[in-house]
């Protein structure tokens with residue numbers, strides 16, 4: 001599917017539905033000879049929905065190694081996820097961040113044309129913005145290329161090295177980026193996260209946490225969802241934790257968080 005022959009109208013998945021709950025950070029399927037393997041994405045969607053009860057996907061992010069892919073590969077993956085997610089997924093969010101502003105803008109226009117339900121952008125991480133205004137200016141130039149598409153800032157300072165506090169960034173953001181919809185917060189600074197939520201209660205922003213092993217802490221300060229790699233295979237288990245937290249049964253929620261932590265400790269030790 002190319003943007004010109006799209007069979008999916010823009011934002012046709014769930015127009016207006018707020019992004020919340022679990023979002024799986026998509027792994028990029030590859031063939032043994034290093035090509036992207038689009039043929040398994042249909043099965044991947046069905047697996048997420050049926051086996052993990054997860055209906056939101058974040059494409060071309062960290063888990064999907066989007067920044068190691070070519071622009072063409074990123075577009076093909078975005079198209080296939082939107083196509084296969086139609087009528088099955090609630091949200092297909094495409095990460096369109098890149099070091100080159102024109103490339104990021106190109107990816108944003110493409111995501112809009114194929115009907116993605118949202119776009120996200122990380123901070124440029126080689127020549128880094130040194131203050132909030134520089135970062136917002138970059139984000140604004142990308143977001144404005146997709147004026148009908150909800151926009152999310154992807155905050156991941158351990159990888160970008162850009163430590164501008166999100167609380168500061170959000171101050172007045174809608175005036176600069178009218179499509180601004182929320183933050184994917186992949187950092188352990190819960191003070192910053194808590195202040196963001198505290199100060200923006202009236203804005204209806206989505207705050208999605210990205211450190212899976214600490215999700216319970218982020219729930220306690222008020223996030224409305226999470227984006228992460230483990231929701232590909234621990235979606236159901238994590239939903240049990242969300243239910244226990246909402247009940248509220250903190251002891252049970254802790255039990256699930258500890259189990260998830262134990263599992264991740266094992267995975268991290270494997271490298």
Ligand SMILES: CC(=O)N[C@@H]([C@@H](O)[C@H](O)[C@H](O)CO)[C@@H](O)CC(=O)C(=O)O
Nearest residue numbers: 025061062063186210211212227228229
């Ligand atoms: C650095 C990193 O990869 N973080 C993951 C987490 O889900 C992470 O895999 C998990 O917390 C285990 O450490 C996500 O925040 C990344 C993510 O959502 C993405 O793929 O964009």
